[in-house]
Amino acid sequence: MPSPRITPGAGRYAPSPSGDLHLGNVRTAVLAFLCAAQSGRRFLWRSEDLDRVQPGAAERQRSDVESLGITIDPPVWSQSTRTGIYEEHLALLAAQGLVYECYCSRKDIQQAATAPHMPPGAYPGTCRDLPEASRATERARLHAQGRVPALRLRTDGRSETVHDRVLGEVTAPVDDFVLRRGDGVFAYNFAAVLDDGLAGVDEVVRGDDLASSAPRQAHLTRLLGFAVPAYVHVPLVLGPSGARLAKRDGAVTLAELRDRGFDVWAWIGSSLGFGPWTGVDHALMEFDLARMQREPTVFRPVG
Numbered sequence: 001m002p003s004p005r006i007t008p009g010a011g012r013y014a015p016s017p018s019g020d021l022h023l024g025n026v027r028t029a030v031l032a033f034l035c036a037a038q039s040g041r042r043f044l045w046r047s048e049d050l051d052r053v054q055p056g057a058a059e060r061q062r063s064d065v066e067s068l069g070i071t072i073d074p075p076v077w078s079q080s081t082r083t084g085i086y087e088e089h090l091a092l093l094a095a096q097g098l099v100y101e102c103y104c105s106r107k108d109i110q111q112a113a114t115a116p117h118m119p120p121g122a123y124p125g126t127c128r129d130l131p132e133a134s135r136a137t138e139r140a141r142l143h144a145q146g147r148v149p150a151l152r153l154r155t156d157g158r159s160e161t162v163h164d165r166v167l168g169e170v171t172a173p174v175d176d177f178v179l180r181r182g183d184g185v186f187a188y189n190f191a192a193v194l195d196d197g198l199a200g201v202d203e204v205v206r207g208d209d210l211a212s213s214a215p216r217q218a219h220l221t222r223l224l225g226f227a228v229p230a231y232v233h234v235p236l237v238l239g240p241s242g243a244r245l246a247k248r249d250g251a252v253t254l255a256e257l258r259d260r261g262f263d264v265w266a267w268i269g270s271s272l273g274f275g276p277w278t279g280v281d282h283a284l285m286e287f288d289l290a291r292m293q294r295e296p297t298v299f300r301p302v303g
């Protein structure tokens, strides 16, 4: 009898193509690759281009990372080509009664009282159980403004805990978060979780600014019928002000840094608490998540 085909799991890097990657983004991409490659996973790439797209940025982001000697495995996905798939899976959730329309503005939500166990800004559930007559009125009101209702996930507001390989347990209440926005664009949480599931991603490595999204994403992952991936939220690179590194901090893109003779691999290795790395093979040999420095690194761009 032939032995069953074993499909290796996958890691991924999923940037939003709103501009060139800066050194902090590149370091996160490198970490995602190292974790995948050391564990025999494929390393996938997904462009999260549902909004905030700068023309040409998606291609430059990918070639910047490949220029470091990193190999990206197929398939490479662009979310903007996948909206039909998102519609189908949203319909499956809706058929289970897990989706409802929300007519609230951002201001409505800010002004509503939040349930005591929910973090500030959590959706208070205003539209969850509206009678159909009110829904029709609200829909018509939005329609007159050229908008559609946002679509939210029906949850029971319970907390979820995920285990993170860097941060340990991350617990947060799961509110009725948005699946499709009022401008008709699929929400990051929905598209990212569905794509990770469909692509067989079983390890999510990304910046720790997204750690607080992991519990709600894990909840949605299960509802969509996928296994919850391992999470690895890695420290961010900060700029001189102590806020997360940004383009306005100076020369921070790979092209700018290379023009100044900056050694990207050496800096990445040192900043993570290893020696200066000479390249991808050296990094693969030396990297060890358990020994990675967990404090954020401050980068002071020159020029």
Ligand code: GLU
Residues within 6 Å of the ligand: 013, 014, 015, 016, 048, 192, 205, 206, 210
């Ligand atoms: N597109 C997101 C970002 O650039 C990352 C999404 C993810 O890794 O889950 O911040």
Ligand code: ZN
Residues within 6 Å of the ligand: 101, 102, 103, 104, 125, 126, 127, 128
């Ligand atoms: Zn609402």
